Structure formats: structure tokens, C-alpha cells
Amino acid sequence: MPVVEMIVNGAAVAAAVEDRTLLVVYLRDGLGLTGTHVGCDTSQCGACLVLVDRIAVKSCTMLAVQAAGKRVTTVEGLAAGGRLHPMQQAFHEHHGLQCGFCTPGMIISAVDMVRRLGTELEEPTIRHELEGNLCRCTGYHNIVRAIRAGAAAMGAD
Amino acid sequence: MLPFRYHRARSLDHALSLYVEGADPRYLSGGQTLIPTMKQRLAAPSDLIDIAHVPELRGVIVADGTVSIGAAVTHAEVSGSAAIVGAVPALAMLAGQIGDPAVRARGTLGGSLANNDPAADYPAAMLALAATVRTSRRAISAERFFTGLFATALQDGEIVIGVDVPVPAKAAYRKFANPASRYAMAGVFVAVMADGSIRVGITGAGADGVFRATAIEEALARSWDPSAIDAVVIAPDGMLADIHGSAAYRANLVKVMAKRAVAAAR
Numbered sequence: 001m002p003v004v005e006m007i008v009n010g011a012a013v014a015a016a017v018e019d020r021t022l023l024v025v026y027l028r029d030g031l032g033l034t035g036t037h038v039g040c041d042t043s044q045c046g047a048c049l050v051l052v053d054r055i056a057v058k059s060c061t062m063l064a065v066q067a068a069g070k071r072v073t074t075v076e077g078l079a080a081g082g083r084l085h086p087m088q089q090a091f092h093e094h095h096g097l098q099c100g101f102c103t104p105g106m107i108i109s110a111v112d113m114v115r116r117l118g119t120e121l122e123e124p125t126i127r128h129e130l131e132g133n134l135c136r137c138t139g140y141h142n143i144v145r146a147i148r149a150g151a152a153a154m155g156a157d
Numbered sequence: 158m159l160p161f162r163y164h165r166a167r168s169l170d171h172a173l174s175l176y177v178e179g180a181d182p183r184y185l186s187g188g189q190t191l192i193p194t195m196k197q198r199l200a201a202p203s204d205l206i207d208i209a210h211v212p213e214l215r216g217v218i219v220a221d222g223t224v225s226i227g228a229a230v231t232h233a234e235v236s237g238s239a240a241i242v243g244a245v246p247a248l249a250m251l252a253g254q255i256g257d258p259a260v261r262a263r264g265t266l267g268g269s270l271a272n273n274d275p276a277a278d279y280p281a282a283m284l285a286l287a288a289t290v291r292t293s294r295r296a297i298s299a300e301r302f303f304t305g306l307f308a309t310a311l312q313d314g315e316i317v318i319g320v321d322v323p324v325p326a327k328a329a330y331r332k333f334a335n336p337a338s339r340y341a342m343a344g345v346f347v348a349v350m351a352d353g354s355i356r357v358g359i360t361g362a363g364a365d366g367v368f369r370a371t372a373i374e375e376a377l378a379r380s381w382d383p384s385a386i387d388a389v390v391i392a393p394d395g396m397l398a399d400i401h402g403s404a405a406y407r408a409n410l411v412k413v414m415a416k417r418a419v420a421a422a423r
Contacts, residue, residue, distance in 0.1 A: 002163075019163035019205070022192075043193050044337075046259065055233075055262045061192050062263065065163045066207065112258065131339065132257025 004068045008033070009077030017064045024048045024059035027074060035075040035104045039134070046133035047101060049108040050074050056112035075104035078111065086157055087111055087150035096146030098137035109133045110147040111154075119155030121148055159201040169213040169316065172206055173293060176314045179204035184316060186229060186268035189260050214267060214318055219244045222351065224322040228267020232256070235266060245286070246423070247328040247346065251278050254332065256339055267317040273367070275306050275397065276340035276360060280367035282322075282330060285346040285358035289321045296321075306366045325350050329422040331414045332361065335401055342402055343410035345370075347377070347418040355381070357415060362407040364397050373415050383416035 001016040008031060015030055027033045027050065039047030041060055048060040051073040078085035084092065087110050097103045113121065113129050126144045135143060162179075166172035176182045183202035185191055186209055194200045208214060214229035219240045226235065235241055236253035255261055255269075255278050269279045270290060283290070283299035290302045293316040302310050311317070325348040332344030341361030348356050355377045357370045376385045391411050396404035 018160070020158040020160055022158075041196070043189065043260070046257070049259055056259050057262050058259045061189060063163060063188070063192070063205075065165075066188070066209075068165075109258070116258070129258060132259050 002065065004065050006067050006069060007071040009073060019063065019065055021064045022060055023050070023052075023062045023064045023067050023072070026064035027059060027072070030064075033074050033076050037101055037104055039101065039105070044132075044134065045102070046105040046109060049105040049112075049133070051108060051112065054112075054115060056108050073108075075107055078107065085111070086153035087114075087147070090150030090153055091143075091146040094142050094146035094149055096139070096143045098135075098139040102133060102135045102137075106130070106133050106135070106143055106147075110150055113147065114151045114154050119151045121151045123148065158195045159198060161195075161202055162204045163207065164204060165207045166211050169211055169293060169318070172208050172211055172316060173314065175204070175206045179206070182206055184208050184271075186271075187231060187264040188268075189256065189264040190268065190272050190274070208267075208316065209265070214316075217241060219324075222324045224248070224324060225319055226266055226322065227319045228270070228317040229265050230267075230319075232261035232264050232266070232269075233258070236261065244324045245322060245328060247325075247330050247348075248282055248286070248322065251282055251330040251346070254278065254330075254334070254339075266320065270302070270320070271309060271311060271317050273303055273305075273307055273309050274340070275363065275366040276335075276338075276342075276344075277367075278330070278332065278341060278344055278360060281341075281344050281346040281358035281360035283320060283358070284367055284369055285348040285356045286322050286325060286328065287350065287356060288323070291318045291321065292316060293318060300369075303367050308366070323351065326353070327422045329418040331417040331421060333410050333414055343407055343414050345411060345414040345418045347415065347422055349381070349422065354378075359411055359415075362396055362411050364395050364404075370411065370415065373412075377419065381419070383419045386412050386416050386419070 004017045005014040037047040039045035043061045050059045180203040182204040185205045215227045218225045232252040232255045242249045288299045328348040330346045332341040343362040344360040346358040391408040393404035393408045396407040398404040
């Protein structure tokens with residue numbers, strides 16, 4: 001098996017990984033980073049979103065070897081210095097979750113949304129941009145509120 | 158997924174030679190269709206040759222009335238390209254409606270064309286814009302490139318390098334997306350070319366995949382107005398029918414989306 005090297009949440013990691021290993025499987029089973037969830041496993045639900053070179057991608061639809069040499073950020077890598085990331089804090093304050101299963105993907109999606117569209121996000125934009133993130137609790141109202149507030153907080157930071 | 162060997166191609170020549178060495182190889186671009194297909198074991202290649210980093214497949218150039226886009230350019234890059242937004246805004250808008258943001262971050266133009274899903278968006282634009290597909294062996298018109306459901310003129314080992322798209326006088330794309338998959342139930346790309354000719358490409362609706370709607374083209378040539386499409390008859394024969402919609406439903410959707418596209422064209 002080839003040794004795959006990448007940067008995960010700021011730390012260099014290297015491991016012998018089968019070519020067919022999905023990035024999400026490597027993150028969860030290889031590195032123990034179980035914050036990234038496998039929801040549908042069919043590229044629909046967005047629970048497995050991670051940032052690869054700052055861009056949100058579905059880690060269930062990417063091989064670990066495809067991420068070789070890249071910087072991967074999972075939900076565990078967002079908080080810094082013992083403080084939640086502003087988007088995480090906003091999900092906490094606005095109760096942007098019910099069961100919490102979709103939450104890591106929602107937060108990664110929201111951080112990517114800010115990267116692409118800026119910190120002032122209107123509600124219709126957020127709802128449209130969330131089309132790749134499914135919440136089976138149908139808790140979208142508070143998720144949308146949380147993203148709007150989290151984006152503004154990222155701007156103020 | 159069944160086991161396979163992964164190779165990252167450094168150049169076009171490297172990719173072609175890796176292909177020759179493989180027993181049952183496949184090229185991997187963004188992987189947004191191929192990886193799910195392999196996870197379901199509907200495909201099980203012996204070797205995956207990653208061409209996403211091949212420099213010959215990258216880049217966007219607008220010059221002399223033509224937009225040239227590399228095969229490995231992602232949907233997000235097309236959608237956000239100032240050069241494409243300026244030259245063919247309808248094409249940028251189309252790319253921004255494919256799948257969802259994370260799919261657009263990985264999926265590529267070349268992968269979409271080579272897969273030729275009957276509900277994919279790009280093929281309608283390539284047909285309507287009279288694009289030329291450049292491959293590792295030749296240049297081929299979009300009309301001859303798309304040959305049926307998930308079928309193209311690509312030969313074994315041939316790689317799509319990019320497309321050359323003539324800049325139209327005006328164009329627009331409108332699709333009715335399946336609310337679950339976001340694939341087109343009917344997607345219509347209308348274009349008025351620089352010479353004034355009118356071309357209409359339809360995706361998502363045809364039983365044989367993407368096609369040109371010549372009846373709509375002729376009606377629009379007589380009168381460039383959405384109402385010109387009212388009298389056109391789109392026969393349900395030859396339309397796709399599945400759990401998402403009947404042939405008659407899709408035949409009607411083609412006209413509705415065509416009228417919306419004409420109204421939006423600029």
C-alpha cells in the first residue's frame with residue numbers, strides 16, 4: 001500500500017492507505033476524527049463535508065489518495081485556542097441542530113459559503129446554498145439563523 | 158469498492174501511457190459520478206488514472222470569439238470565471254446550477270462530457286453552442302461527440318482535453334431540476350449564434366440523450382419570441398419516461414423551459 005501524506009487540521013499525517021480507501025474512512029477509522037459523518041454514503045446529504053485546501057468537498061466521494069499533499073480541515077479543526085469557531089458558536093447560540101448528525105457538514109458548508117460569498121448572507125441565499133446539506137430533523141430554520149449570525153461574526157472577528 | 162490501483166498523471170502523455178499499461182483502466186477526473194458508481198460496484202476498473210492535475214487539461218482562454226475551457230476545469234471554476242461570465246454568461250450560469258456546491262467544487266467539464274449522462278447540463282450547452290470537443294486524438298463537433306445514453310464518440314483510451322465554444326450573440330439555459338437529485342427533468346439551452354442562426358439543445362428529456370430541437374429552432378427563426386414556441390409540437394415519442402415523469406410530461410416541460418430560456422436570453 002502506498003504511504004499517503006497530507007496535513008489534517010494543521011498536523012502532518014502519513015499512513016499506508018489502500019487506494020480504494022475513501023477520505024472519510026481514512027479520517028474516521030485511520031485518524032479517529034469521527035466528527036465527519038457518513039450519512040447517505042451516496043453523495044447526496046453533505047454530512048461528510050470537509051475542507052480540502054479550504055474548499056468544501058464530500059469526503060465520501062473522494063479517495064484518500066486524491067487528498068495526498070493537500071490541507072484537510074474537519075469540524076474538529078475549526079476551533080482554535082480552546083474557543084469554538086464563530087460558526088460553531090453561532091450554531092450553539094441559535095440552537096442550529098436537533099439530533100446533531102448533519103451538524104458537522106452544515107458547519108463546514110457554512111464556512112465554505114462565507115469563503116465564496118462573504119460574511120453578509122441573506123436568508124434566501126443561505127437556503128439555496130444549503131441544497132447539498134440534508135437535515136432529517138427538518139431543523140433548517142435555526143440552521144439558517146445560525147449561519148447568518150455565524151457569517152456576520154466571522155466578519156466581525 | 159473493489160480494489161484498484163490509483164495513478165496520478167503528471168501530463169497528458171503520462172496519462173495516455175498509464176492507460177496503455179492498465180488491464181481495465183479508467184480515467185478519473187472530479188470523480189463525482191465515477192466514485193459513486195464504483196462504490197455501487199457498477200464499475201470496477203483495475204486502474205484509476207487521475208487526470209485532474211494534468212496541466213494540458215487546465216485553464217480558460219477567451220480569444221477571437223471563442224471560449225476555450227480545459228477538461229479538468231471544475232463547475233465552480235466555470236461558474237466563477239470572469240472571462241466566461243463576460244463572454245457566455247449563460248454557460249457560467251449553467252455550471253453554477255449543477256449538483257450542489259460541493260459537487261461543483263470537484264466535478265469537471267470533461268468528466269461531464271465524457272460521461273454524457275442523459276440528464277447532465279453541459280451537453281445541452283455544447284450542442285446549442287456548436288462547440289468543438291478537443292481530445293488527445295482529434296477535434297470533433299459536439300453533434301458527433303454525443304452518440305446516445307452515456308455514450309460518446311470517444312474511443313478506448315481517448316481523453317477529452319477541452320472544448321472550444323463560439324461566443325454567441327445571446328444565449329440562456331433554463332432547466333426544471335429534479336428536486337432530489339438536481340439533475341434536469343428537462344433542460345433547454347437556446348443560443349443565437351454570431352451569424353444569427355438559432356440552435357436549441359435539450360437535455361434530461363430525450364430517450365436517446367441530448368438532442369437539438371429543430372422544430373423549436375425553426376419556429377424561433379421565424380419569430381424570436383417565447384410565443385413562437387406555442388405552436389411547436391414536441392411528440393412524447395422519443396422522450397424519457399421514468400418514476401420522475403412521463404414522456405408527455407417531459408415533452409411539455411421542454412416547451413415550457415424553451416420559452417423561459419428565450420425570454421431570458423441575453
